[in-house]
Amino acid sequence: MVKTWLHNNFIYQLNTSKAVLFNNNIIRAIVASSLAIVPFVIIRALLLVCSVIAAHLGWVAFASWLELLQQTLMDFMPILMNAFMALHWAIRNHRSVVHFLTVNFYSLLFISCAISHDRLFFMDISIPVALLSGLVVNTLLDQVIGAVDKQPRLQTRNKKHFALFLFSVVMISVFAFVVNTLMQQIVNPLAPIIRHTLEQSYPQSFATGLLYIVLRCIPWLFGIHGYFIFSDIDSHFIAEAQANISAWHAGQGSLNILSPEFYNIWCTMGGTGNTLSLLLCILFSKDNSHRHIFGPSLPLAIFNINEPLIFGLPIVMNPLLIIPFVLVPAVSYIIAYAATAWHLVPTISETVSWSVPPIISTWIGTNGSLAAIALNLLIIVVGAMIYAPFIQRWTLSKKNAPDQHLFMQPTNLELVPDYRALTEEKAYLEALDRVYALQSSGHFVLYFQPQVRLSDRRIIGMEALIRHQGNDGTITPPYFLDYYNRLNAMADIDFWVMEQAVSYLREHLSNYSDMTLSVNVSPQTLHDPRLFNVISRILSEPLPAGWTLEMEITESQALTNPEQVSFILGQLKQHGIKIALDDFGAGYSTLNYLTRYPLDKIKLDRSLVQGLATQGGLQFLNQVTKLCRLTECHVVIEGVETEDELRQILIEGIETEHEMALVRSVGIELAQGFLFWRPLPIDEMCRVLEKNQCGID
Template sequence: MLFNNNIVKSIVACSLAIVPFAIIRALLLVCSVISSYLGWSAFAGWLDQLQQTLMDFMPILMNAFMALHWAIRNRRSVIHFLTVNICSLLFISRAISNDRLFFLDISIPVALLSGIIVNSILDKFIEQVDKHLGTQTKNTKNTTLFFLSILIISFCTFIISYLAHHLFALVPGYIDHALQHSYPTSFSSGLLYLFLRCIPWFFGVHGYFLFCDMDANFIAEAQANIAAWHAGQAELNILSPEFYNIWCTMGGTGSTLSMLLCIIFSKDSPHRHIIGPSLPLALFNINEPLIFGLPIVMNPVLIIPFILVPIVSYIIAYTATAWHLVPAISVAVNWSVPPILSTWIGTNGSMTAIILNLIIIAVGMLIYVPFLQRWTISTKNNPEQHLFLQPTNLELIPNHRKLNEEKEYLEALEHVHQLQSSGHFILYFQPQVRLSDRRIIGMEALIRHQGNDGKISPPTFLQYYDRLHAMADIDFWVMEQAVSYLRQHLSHYTGMTLSVNVSPQTLTDKRLFNVISRILSEPLPKGWTLEIEITESQAVNAPEHVADILVQLKQRGIRIALDDFGAGYSTLNYLTRYPLDKIKLDRSLVQGLAKKGGLAFLRQVTKLCKITECHVVIEGVETEDELRQILIEGVETEQEMALVRSAGIELAQGYLFWRPLPIKEICQVLEKNSHSQTTAEK
């Protein structure tokens, strides 16, 4: 599916990332034009140079943002991907150009092509390194990746350099000729040119960025034609950059001024939030906020009028000019001059041209209206999937949501950085108890953060790693550290289970079995079993794939437990789909024991769980306010435990028995528990 293609996502993501730069560059150009009209030529020239510098750096920015997006999406090293991509792009551009400022001559297509090739190759190399060197040390893997990265840079540079100096050298004249004569000169070529300028916006790429070399020749040709016409040496051409700016890009590419007016005049439109950021810029033909905010990018509904309206406008304007109903454009007008005013200037004050401008805007509104209505209905009925042929996880619905996601992402990055700089992670362990004799039969490893001041923080910080799609890194760390603690401190206690929590993200992570192989390269201490708890309160995106993974884990001797049963997604489906050994009932089932029907409901849930022949553990047989001496809905904790046992549950975990404890204290608890059991047996 196109919408879920990784390359398409990366192109859209890097295009979205440079929107602020594109808007700033456009505003600088607007200020330059205004300053020029006011006679401030020196200031206008300075602003024009500044916007051109931003334009020159945009290819490098797009390449860098593509590397950033690729690395984060695939959970790779951001620094690694950025370094390899920027080095490759600069080497490639140097191989193509002999100019001292070669890095300012990079084009958007070259930057995108370089990013796609380098990221794809680098990602494949890292995948193979993880696959074949998964059990090696981190230093070995890093060294291997370092030399492979040099190989990638060299390979890409060599290939592009060879093409530049051998293949391209054979046809320089043909290339120059093509660039100089590829701009439109007839009705049909002008229509094709317009279509090609609009269609890249579907992927978030500005057509001007792709056709800037062609446009430079087009502008020069148009200016020469206007000068020759003023000298009486030639007739005015109908087609020119000004023709497109005046008739086909009112409000920006796609004649989106018509779309904005439709939204403004529709009082019940759910898209009115876009008017504020879009309308002021649309007056200067800047429409990035609208294109990314509505959105039009990757939108199979709104992209149709986005292309159709300029085409209809082109046909109307070209026909009217050819039939001499309106004069041809005879004055060069910058694209940033507001609609209507640009028509007045470009046609030397023709009122018929202004009337035609208004007619074209109205026709554009008529075309946009049914598509906007259809889009509105789709967002109301299915706001997550819209009208895409298949669900897409590329969430490009209203821009305020995208901005909120970006804000949350940046906040998560900041919180993670603070965690790493203000302390370190440690493990606590909470025992699981057999109710009949209070014997500890296992323990769950729980992550905590210890600040530099010694303060211990609960795992609320996990939400930030979840936002960053980095839960796998946390889970792997807990798994490795827990097994290490077991071997170092707990090996002489036998017949127990070590439980670690694993998120759905981690289960589908490609590194999972490499990590498992590494930590189980030596057998666990005698009598110990590793147990993985999957969290039922988090949605699983690929349940069949997860089921296969769990089967493979069980084949390696790992037990599977379902955590938070009764508090999340697809509960009954989980019982039959996954090969479970243990089910941990959510605390909410305990909190309802004192309510009418609470105990009966708990008994029925327990019977349902036991059909799968799983051990059943109850969590939260007490409140978290005080240890041992708390009432829940009028039922004392000891009474509550008795009710739990009467429901057929034999295993429990909670503060009534033990809080999560550091390794030193958990050893003491195990020692006392073992001693008491020995005494009881005697």
């Protein structure tokens, strides 16, 4: 009964909550910025480890230098997180990276200057302040840019840039004024109270200590180290613990059970979440799908650095595994607190750095207590037992439902990214640059390529094709579509083509009838939630009499979620839109597409007819066409190009009735290509239609 409830209720609720939470721009930005500083966090931790080792070896000056270096790196963390958040936000929302970075940086400087009046005020920024500043600034910038884009009076690029520059200056000035006013009127008068509250907020009892460890673990769900959130409280906690231990050594008081060393020794073995238990669980698990993470994680986990494991497994953004990640240190805390309170193990009496490996830190902190080491081992085993069912459930669920949102793929955490990652990042940035260059050097226009009926060479339809026209009038082929595809912006292009093509149809082509207007639709567009709103808008008025709108889906691109695609295509047909399959024979699930989707037309890729002149080529095309005709679809042969290809492609050499009959014998009635007409601007398209309707070739 419990297992059934877990599967049908609890897992479902986790999956739903993840879909809602992590599709949110704000949460994605926080996670992205946290992930971006992981290499810096690891380097900083390794510097601290080296500092501890150097101090143990008696290299005091070198140890102090390493300590200063890691502390400086830590001071820069907030600025780095703020910058990475701005970078992520700009790229994800297709905004200017330079603009977002500049406004975020200056806003953060103004805020930090208002908070601290020290000459090095920018080194006093805390990570919560940096994150909050980034979220506010990026959200405001995004909203304003969207509003500026909608203003009809600001359509030129210069006007938009001026408006955004003016707003950025105003926003930074307002930020400075508001923050400075709040500091002067509210925060500074309350500073003594705030300071006293922070000084007394560290855990001092069993209940507050348990709450403390839970709250330090939960932020890892979003990739944020709890230390960053509680750094101010921890500084007072460390000072109080050191004073307590010093007083005890001087015979002036008793030892407190709770101290930073208590948490380091009992609750962060392997890092936050007692992840040494998690590694043990992975090592002895029957399933080996997670073994790949064991090798890279173990060497760092020995020094309680667990970022590779947390991001690589992952724990981050995983609402299932975050449960044992919080539960294990909480149980460890309860066991260790009880054992210490009942004098089964000695109270921690020595200051130990968190970077000292488990067991060794216990030996040092308890002055060589074997009972404490035994308790260490027991807690590790108990933690592994708690992790085990969650890892098993996660593994099983990934196998049964690999496409569900709950189950994330590991994050690439290599300090030196692999070639593929570097290539993808370079391609993305290149695409951004190319798109910006296109937008600043001209505008998009539509061309139309006729489709003809082979029996009489009459035009029965046309395909709308996007082109780029430079400021000098140069027309560029649509190679640029690849850049938009890399940026996941194909839907914006497709929607523009749809609206412009239908507008051209109503304005220029309404005098012609019994024709089809065809537009291309990418897989991104089919899954875009705006699709049917755009369709409803462009079809709010009926098309001119005798005209039909047709959408071409590309067979050469793999369509994800075929069931959903089939449903969407069915909905489009209910709107009176015909569906054509483009590039048939050039891509992925060719035969499957014929039966899966509600098609009206199939356009054969020219690769299927290039071998017509070879032995067996015509028979092969005949069989392919028969398959297409079984679906009761019209068949179009495309890519009919130049006279130079007459000997390679039979259909392009149609000069006699015998050749016409040969092509028609395989069931091909329609064609499209340069041999008939190249893509034409709308005015030339109208002249061609006029002649074609009158019987003039």
